[in-house]
Amino acid sequence: AFAAATALAATPLVRQTDVLTVLPGTLPEAELARRLADTDGAIIMKLGRTFPAVRSALEQAGRLDTALYVERASMPEQRWMPVADVDPSSVPYFSLVVVPGDGHGRRYDAPEPSAGAADAAQGEVVVVGLGPGPDGWLTPEASDELSRVGHVVGYAPYVARVPQRVGLVRHASGNTVEIDRATHALELARAGERVAVVSGGDAGVFGMATAVLEAQEARSDLHDVVVRVVPGVSAVQAVAARAGAPIGGDFAVMSLSDRLKPWSVVERRLRAVADADLVLAVYNPRSRSRTTQVADMRRILLEHRDPGTVVVVGRDVGRAEESLVVTTLQELDPESIDMKCLLVVGSSTTRVSPTGAVWTPRSVEP
Amino acid sequence: AFAAATALAATPLVRQTDVLTVLPGTLPEAELARRLADTDGAIIMKLGRTFPAVRSALEQAGRLDTALYVERASMPEQRWMPVADVDPSSVPYFSLVVVPGDGHGRRYDAPEPSAGAADAAQGEVVVVGLGPGPDGWLTPEASDELSRVGHVVGYAPYVARVPQRVGLVRHASGNTVEIDRATHALELARAGERVAVVSGGDAGVFGMATAVLEAQEARSDLHDVVVRVVPGVSAVQAVAARAGAPIGGDFAVMSLSDRLKPWSVVERRLRAVADADLVLAVYNPRSRSRTTQVADMRRILLEHRDPGTVVVVGRDVGRAEESLVVTTLQELDPESIDMKCLLVVGSSTTRVSPTGAVWTPRSVEP
Known part of the structure; x- marks a missing residue:
């Protein structure tokens, strides 16, 4: 049915380098609009009662003018017309919308003035x-x-x-x-x-x-x-909130990536932060190509901090697959850390409360 | 008219330690509700067309049951009744609502179960x-x-x-x-x-x-x-956003208050942060009673950092009276800093762009 519908469109649905997305019309309208705006060509299936939402999504995505409605493709009763001309009450389930990829770089080159830029x-x-x-x-x-x-x-x-x-x-x-x-x-x-x-x-x-x-x-x-x-809201705040209040006192925020700064600078900063007994939040602890930094960081921090120092590992915080692990500097396994992790290494006073919350007291003894 | 209306309420309007607020009925309903919930006793003036909003605000604030409507107080035609019983279409401008302070600690002691706590x-x-x-x-x-x-x-x-x-x-x-x-x-x-x-x-x-x-x-x-x-969203993020991107690299966040930690700890941390060339965001730089810390901080940082180090002073950021000053560590006047300020002291690479934005490059040279 796709091929038949595409043939009717009388234009290549997509070019070789373009993206074609097949979308169910049952998707939420906002999701449909977003995906339509983010692909070159598209086929939308499962119409019928979903048609008004599909039409609206096409309009939001700026694709209504080129979208073609195809009814009963390859069957004797087939017919086609612009989506804009379709009577919504007449749309059977076995119909499709074809959204051709325009292949003229519309989305990347020489953008037309948009609604937000009248002046x-x-x-x-x-x-x-x-x-x-x-x-x-x-x-x-x-x-x-x-x-x-x-x-x-x-x-x-x-x-x-x-x-x-x-x-x-x-x-x-x-x-x-x-x-x-x-x-x-x-x-x-x-x-x-x-x-x-x-x-x-x-x-x-x-x-x-x-x-x-x-x-x-x-x-x-x-x-x-x-x-x-x-x-x-930054990731460190989200991880801190989930853990309790680990950054309730003075803290530092560092990226462990040495892509733009030499590791010697990272090391010097880690030593200073550890020595000053600041809580430390660590972004970019590891990537596919950078695999040794967490172990190096742990070794450096252990030269200054107690092995029992509390460490929070937040992974994908705020997403469905979110996890939060509370461990210690001694027990921290660098192999367990990946790109989706953010670490909070406590100060000497950071502790785990009887309820499991990680927090850093505001008071510091001399 | 207040006194007459109060006398009618046949109960002390407020006790000596209570708060009485006189409110114009012309306030927005949400503001009226908030203020009614936040005072012991209240008088609401300027009724008439505002009455339905006033009544609704009283209800939202949980004060409708005790609120008394007084019409033409101290005049021959005066009358009074519970606000709940008033016909909104009959309310003349020269009328009042009296909300007695109940004086039984309703808001602070033994709270009644609230709407949000059914279980x-x-x-x-x-x-x-x-x-x-x-x-x-x-x-x-x-x-x-x-x-x-x-x-x-x-x-x-x-x-x-x-x-x-x-x-x-x-x-x-x-x-x-x-x-x-x-x-x-x-x-x-x-x-x-x-x-x-x-x-x-x-x-x-x-x-x-x-x-x-x-x-x-x-x-x-x-x-x-x-x-x-x-x-x-924290204040440091708001100030940073207004300035440009000063905390785009590694940074530390410290409170300059020595209310809960000795100044020796603050000083040690300032030295470490300065020496490690971290950007430094400073909360609580000064209060009415703590007036010397900004000068002390400046002196300590100048022992490690260039006098030309960029400093951003954000005051009341996000409010109507917001201001943002970009200066240097050398030029920073501690007397210009007050409780409403948050400071961002740049690293050695923090700079002011040709457009006036303060930013810290991601790259650090060895």
């Missing part, structure tokens, strides 16, 4: 943190900003969390091209667009805010672009 | 950060939690930020009784109530989360109470 002089980049996971941690300010931009730029899983609506163009990219991504956002803004650059957690804490300002400084032709940063 | 076994304390200022920084999760508790406990200005509704009992206190406040919340929860303890910013960052866990640990009879912490 070319109003282009700007707003850098937004989405919080560590659930929408319950996305601030109303961030939601509001996202509802008013014409473009959203970021690492694909974060872009995927932004609800689709009419006029929103998505620019999803990989994880390690922050500067390219930031430059692209600034260029869109210079052309008059309102652009959101999204991060997980707080965009200011190992997020995209720094990358955007770095990219802007590097290109004098982008200095006129207005950049605003919106604060958010 | 006595379901009592719990949820510790909630309200964000640094505007409601745009209050997460949906925090809003949701606040909408489901029967009691809200905290420092008065934070309690004041929680919307009033039927069944919500307020327990506002001063700024320096965190442990008493936390214990009171836990006792309410043990009695089956659902209680929110509120902080500004993130409750886990120099907020009430630690105080609640400290109070719980100290009293074995409170160990059974369920305590949950909800993460929020």
Whole structure:
């Protein structure tokens, strides 16, 4: 039925390099809109009573004009027409919607002025943190900003969390091209667009805010672009909240990645933090290619801190697969740590309460 | 007219230690409800068309049953009746509502079971950060939690930020009784109530989360109470976002208060942070009684850091009177800092971009 429907569309459904997504019409409308905006071509099945929501999702995704409705493809009674012309009350279950990939780089090159950028002089980049996971941690300010931009730029899983609506163009990219991504956002803004650059957690804490300002400084032709940063809930706060109150006193936040700084700097900072008896929150403890840092960190900290120092390991906090492990520096197994973990290493006074909560007293003895 | 109306109420309007608030009926209903829930006695003036909103606010605040409507007090045509019995269409402008303070400790002692605590076994304390200022920084999760508790406990200005509704009992206190406040919340929860303890910013960052866990640990009879912490946006994130991305690399967060830790510990930590070249965010730089710490901090940091080190001073960020000053460690005037300030002292690489943004590059040279 797909092939027959596609043939009717009289245009290649997608080109070789494009993405085709087959979507059930039973998906929630917002999810459907988001996925339609994030693919080249699409087939939507399971119509009938879902049709009004499907039509609305197509409209939000800016795909209504090209979407083709196909009824009883390859059967004698087949018929087809633009989705926009369909009478919703007449749609049988055995029908499809075909959304051709336009193959003209619509989503990435020469973006058309979007709903959010009526005035070319109003282009700007707003850098937004989405919080560590659930929408319950996305601030109303961030939601509001996202509802008013014409473009959203970021690492694909974060872009995927932004609800689709009419006029929103998505620019999803990989994880390690922050500067390219930031430059692209600034260029869109210079052309008059309102652009959101999204991060997980707080965009200011190992997020995209720094990358955007770095990219802007590097290109004098982008200095006129207005950049605003919106604060958010960071992963360390989410892990701390789940554990109790481990960062209730003085604390430090470090990335263990040596991708952009030499390990000697990381080591020096670890020693200083351990020696000053600060609680330490650790981002990026490990990646696929960086596998030794957690063990090295543990060894360095043990030179200064008691083996019984409390350690919290939060993994995927805020998501369905969330886990939280409370252990000690001595017992911490570096092999148990992966990219999805954030660690909080306690100070000398951090303790586990009778109820299992990890907390750091506010009082410090001399 | 007040006195006449009060005489009609045939009960002392308020006792000597109670609070009487005179409220215009023209206030927004939510604001009216909040203030009615937060005072002992009240007089509401300017009725007429505002009456339905006033009545609704009284109901939300749990004060409708005792509120007395007084029409044309001290005039020949005067009449009075319970507010609940008044025909809204008949209310002239020259009428009043009198809300007697009950003087029986209703709000503080032996609280009645509230709407949020139908099942006595379901009592719990949820510790909630309200964000640094505007409601745009209050997460949906925090809003949701606040909408489901029967009691809200905290420092008065934070309690004041929680919307009033039927069944919500307020327990506002001063700024320096965190442990008493936390214990009171836990006792309410043990009695089956659902209680929110509120902080500004993130409750886990120099907020009430630690105080609640400290109070719980100290009293074995409170160990059974369920305590949950909800993460929020902290002041350091708000200041950082306004400035650009100063905490985009490794950073430390410290309180400069020596109320609970000796200054020698603060000094040792400042030296370690400065020596390790971490960005430093400073909470509680100064209070009315602590006036020397900022100068001391500046002197210590200057022993390790360049005089040109960038310093951001955020004051009242997120509020109407917000200000942000970018200066250097050399130029920082300790006398310009007050209780409402949060400081971010840059690392050796923190800089001001051509657009005026303060940011810390992710890359660190060896």
